[in-house]
Amino acid sequence: MATCSISSGDIDEINDPGAAPYGNFINYYTFNPPENRLSLIPATLLQDLGYRDGHQTTLILDVGCNSGELSVAFYKHLVQESVCQEESDKWKVNLLGFDLDEILIQRAQQNNPRPRSISFIPLDITKDNDQLQDYLDHHGCSHFHLCLCLAVTMWVHLNHGDSGLLQVLSRLASISQHLLLEAQPWKCYRSAARRLRKLGRSDFDHFKTLKIRGDVAEHAREHLERNCGMELIRSFGSTTWERKLLLFKRR
């Protein structure tokens, strides 16, 4: 049933976390197609959050977008399917996807069907930079209206430790009105570490010393609510990999 070990054994790169130490799998969407998550998200989400009436521009940020397939599918799901042509002329939705893997971003750029509305840039969220603020300034917005952080937290956590995880959550909260979070559960951490050991490599730098463990989604919720001025407003249930999709809102 739900699993974090990847079953497509014929794709070596996917099964080799040494080749994808940040979760930068080259064929991610062959084993986790966009539909797995999209089926849980209502197509009316942006309207439900109040981002249609009176909004000329709505900005979506996709953190760790990999090759961009989910970003594009998400955009189409939320925008094209739910908006008639006349309205879509008035209501602009722009999505910025970024990932630390430049090759994945090149693929995302090459396959982008809506380059006027969707853009992809290489960026590491754990490093200081002005690019997200520049994008907001360019669109005359103080915040992203919706930030997607899907299946990224574990990789930040394993590579940058507890403080790295909390800093990233704080940073995303500081630039977002709404945050949709899919945190990998703890069993995924064990699988990722086990796969690494099988390859004869040492553990992720921080795996053994992490204090945030167990129910990672709950730890993330506590941090966002206690320290980042956000509140959990909705849970969209569990994906086929038993991961919750949690929606937070700035208070």
Ligand SMILES: C[S@@+](CC[C@H](N)C(=O)[O-])C[C@H]1O[C@@H](n2cnc3c(N)ncnc32)[C@H](O)[C@@H]1O
């Ligand atoms: C498992 S994939 C998930 C992709 C996509 N978010 C989804 O849910 O379909 C994790 C992605 O996060 C990216 N990533 C990991 N750490 C990152 C960081 N510090 N900054 C930006 N991207 C990161 C990886 O390169 C990888 O493409």
